[in-house]
Amino acid sequence: MSEQDKRRRLAIIASKGSLDWAYPPFILATAAGAMDWEVAIFFTFYGLPLLKKKLDAAVSPLGNPAMPMKMPFGPLEKIDLPIPNLIMSTVPGFQQMTTALMKKTFKKKGVASIEELRDMAVEMDVRLIGCQMTMDVFGFKKEDFIDEAEIGGAATFLEFAADANVTLFI
């Protein structure tokens, strides 16, 4: 292969599965795919559920004091009032509400959903590698994941990352 034919390469480890942290791997993977880079994402630990057929990524304000989300609708939209996380985040159901608010705000603002970004990544032939160790520890089966997911380990990722131009741990 000549130097000219060599495609750039992006290698990502996705280790977090909450809704907010699910965005960076898929945004960067699809941006790189759009530039015709070769891309692989290695899903490990809490990132692994991002391979599930039905995504259920949520976001919690608990322990996340930087979360600046405003109310996406209603009279509070104009006010710079962060979703209160100090007391409210321990109230049952609050995480579900925060997740719904974040999804609603993103959709309203024109941000793609994680599902949409993942579909685009698949369409671009981004390699989606699930970590076997995490699967066995947390009790996931290959059938739980989308058909395009492959199974691999640390060496699988490193072999790909060895020739990567950009490598990220997220």
Place this chain on the structure above:
Amino acid sequence: MEIVISKKVDCRWMYTPLAVVHLYFAFRELRAGEVVELLINNEESHADVLSWSRMTGNPVLRTREKDDYTVLFVQKTN
């Protein structure tokens, strides 16, 4: 020079990386030499498309500023 548009892609009200992703998918349907008319309305998308253009070698032939959005004419070269 008259630019012949092969495809129009409206990425207004979209955020990163959607402008370049939609460009990529549009270009997959086109032949070399054909041009996409891309509509965007934020700086982020504009910066993204210029980076994408430099990385892929597909040039932005012309930029047209409208009242509340920008039109980029992007040509597929390979």
